[in-house]
Amino acid sequence: MTNTIADLETSDLILVTGSNTTENHPVLSTFMKRAALKGKKIYVVDPRRIKLVDLAEKWLRPNPGTDIAWINGLMHVIIKEDLHDKAFIEARTENFDAVKDVVASYTPEHVADITGIAAEDIIALARAFAKAPAAAICYCMGITQHTCGTDNVKSLANLSMLCGHLGKPGGGVNPLRGQNNVQGACDMGGLPNVFPAYQAVTSDQARQSYEKAWNVTDMSAKPGLPVTEMIEKAHAGEFKSMYVIGENPMVTDPDLNHAKKALANLEFLVVQDIFETETTAMADVVLPSFCWAEKDGTFSNTERRVQRVRKAVNAPEGVRPDWDIICDIARRMGYDMQYENSHEVYKEICSVTPSYRGITWERIDNIGIHWPCPDESHPGTPILHTTQFTRGKGLFHAIEHQSPAEQVSDDYPFVLTTGRVLYHYHSRTMTKRTEGLNQMSPECFVEISKTDAKKLGLNTGALVNVSSRRGKISAKLQVSHKAVEGTVFIPFHFARAAANKLTNAKLDPTAKIPELKVCAINIEPAA
Template sequence: MTNTIADIETSDLILVAGSNTTENHPVLSTFIKRAVLKGKKLVVIDPRFVKLANHATTWLRPNPGTDIVWINGLMHVIIKEDLHDNPFIADRTENFDALKDVVASYTPERVEEITGIPAQDIIEVAREFAKATAASICYCMGITQHTCGTDNVKSLANLSMLCGHLGKPGGGVNPLRGQNNVQGACDMGGLPNVYTAYQAVTNEDIRKKYEAAWNVLDMPAKPGLPVTEMIEKAYEGELKSLYIMGENPMVSDPDLNHAEKAFSNLEFLVVQDIFETETTALADVVFPACCWAEKDGTFANTERRVQRVRKAVEPPEGAKLDWEILCEIAKRMGYDMTYENSHEISREICAVTPSYRGITWERIEKGGIAWPCPDESHPGTPILHTTQFTRGKGLFHAIEHQPPAEQTDAEYPYVLTTGRVLYHYHTRTMTSRTEGLNVMSPECFVEISHNDAKKMGLGTGDVVNVSSRRGKISAKLKVSYKAVDGTIFMPFHFAQAAANRLTNAKLDPVAKIPELKVCAINIEPAA
């Protein structure tokens, strides 16, 4: 996030796109709802009538996979009516003319034709967003999990820069992280092309710094594979072994039938987790790890705030800390990786990570600090880009609409989008063990509009077969006001009716994220 969670509450207008915030980020959603109670405007843009839409000033329903179109449409109106922030654009950005040329063709009428959003709604939201003193954009995986996900995010950044809503309180472009400490994992180099603080592995000077810190020679200059490409390499027989920590791809991966074949090709699979899962069942070796409440350390949350985690309970017999397991393996592979405790690891993080250098264990004893924090006298950076962008001037990207990788047809006439429900977390590795949550949400469901259910002659509770070009599952129908005609929603949590047997594994070419939010399906009554 460029801004803090609390800062959202100070916005004059909050635009939430591709996020079922109340169910996926219930704590953060309270800040948005409080802002509405204070008279702030809320615009929700989502293919479903998610719960947050009940609090919205405006809900716009785009056809799935058309986000670039409505964003360009908003910018078209803002530029046409001279509502953009000309001083901000002149002083802090570049490539504006290229953006202006591209969005010129995205008239409200054309946007309505492609997205289904009424032209007048585009005009009104554009005016409100541009005229707000400070407007905040919040988005989640409804924006990113597309083959054009990277361009979707760039488009939202374009919109915010166009109106000068970056680098100030109440503004910003704020991705809502989907899992605990995923921000911290990325910060620590949990990506195939960077070390900590997003320092490129291809940079020789940076590599030499890490070689000296870790006392090794000739660290690889070539980026590794993203996880989605690893699975494909396993399917092709090129990747022979895999080590998985805290992930359950046998439920969460797209096109599960394809993924299962890929895993069957592996010669050696190691899984490190806190419970048995559908993936540990396939493993040659399983390492039992400690959970968050059984260890000391730090987390970095969605607003870049690094916070202490303190051990609350003892782990079960046989479970080890994640870093202890990794150190023991490293020693057996010939590298003496030894730490006394998590505090020592934290000191190393500060030493090799420029943006964390001032975030010492002692300083965050009583409260977190947001990176970047370059030294111990620095207070941290709650709001990014206050005076300049990381690259200097912000770059406008001129982006054209790209349709989803898969289109509906006579055989598969409905669009499937997937997501989460309030009561379960990811693949239910933890939440399925909680009786009360299973009472509230016991099984998978197929959410459908009243009109579509009526056409099929079906109702809530009827069992249906849902099929795509990749697989088929059976689940109960749920007729809901949240659904709109032609679009079906399914949660992906349930292994017994895994929505990811249906989803498309086509990837965004930059981020390598699969297109989990759009695929073509058919629904039929179960025999």
């Protein structure tokens, strides 16, 4: 997030898109809902009529995979009506004219044709967004899990810059990060192309400084493969080993039948986890590790706030901390990697991660600090880009609408979109152990509109077979007012009816994120 969570309550307008916030970020949604109670406006742009719509000024319903079009449409109206922030554009950005040229053809009527959103709704949101003193954009996987995910995000950045809503309280472009430490895993360099704090592995200077810090030579200057491409290579037999730590790709990856073949193709698979999972079942070696309540350390949240995690209970006998297991393997491979405890590890992190340098455990004992925080006297950075962007000037990107990789057809007439429910988390490895959570959400379901259910001649509770070009699952129908005709939703939590057997593994060319939010499916009554 460019801004903070608490900051949302001060926004005059919040544009929520591709985020089912009340279910996926329930506590963050309380700040949005409190803003609504105070009379601030929420606009939801989402294929589903999510709960947050109850408190929203307006719900705009785009056809899945048409986000660039409606965002360009908003920009078209804003520029046409001269509502853009010319001073901000002049002083803080570049390449505005290219965007202006591209959006010129995105008239509200044209956008309505592509997205299904009424032209007058595009105009009304454009005016409200541009005129709001501070408008925040919040988005989540509904924006990113598309073959044009990167372009979707850039489009939102364009929109925010166009109205000068960046770098100030109540504004910003705010990705809501779905996992407790997904921010930290990225910050720490758990990515194929960057060292900690996003320093490129291709940079000789960065690589040399890490070689020195880690006392090694000959580190690779070649960017690595993202997980989605590792799976491809494994499927092709060109990848030999994987070491999977605390993940269950056999439920969460797209096109599971394909992913399973890929993992089975590996010569050696090591999986480190707290429970047996669909992925540990395939492993050559399984290593048991500490869970969250047994660890000392830090997580970095979606607003870049580094916070303490503290050991509350003793781990079961026989298990070890993740970092300690990895270090032990390293030593057995001849590299001296030894730390007294996780605090020692953290001190090393600070010494080699410029944005974390000033964030000591002592300083965050009571309240976390937002990176970047270059030194111990620095208060941290709750709001990014207040005076300039990381690259200097904010760069506008001229982007055209692109259709999703897979379209509906006679054989597969419905669009499937996937996501989470409030009561479960990812592959349920953790949440399925709590009886009450299972009671509230016991099994997979196929959320469908009343109209579509009628067409199928089925009602809530009917068992259906759902198939795509890649796989097939069975689950019960749930007729819901959240669903719009032609689009169904299935949560991806349940291994027994894994939605990811259906999903498309087609990737965004830049971020390599799969298009989990759009694929074509068919629904039939289970015989």
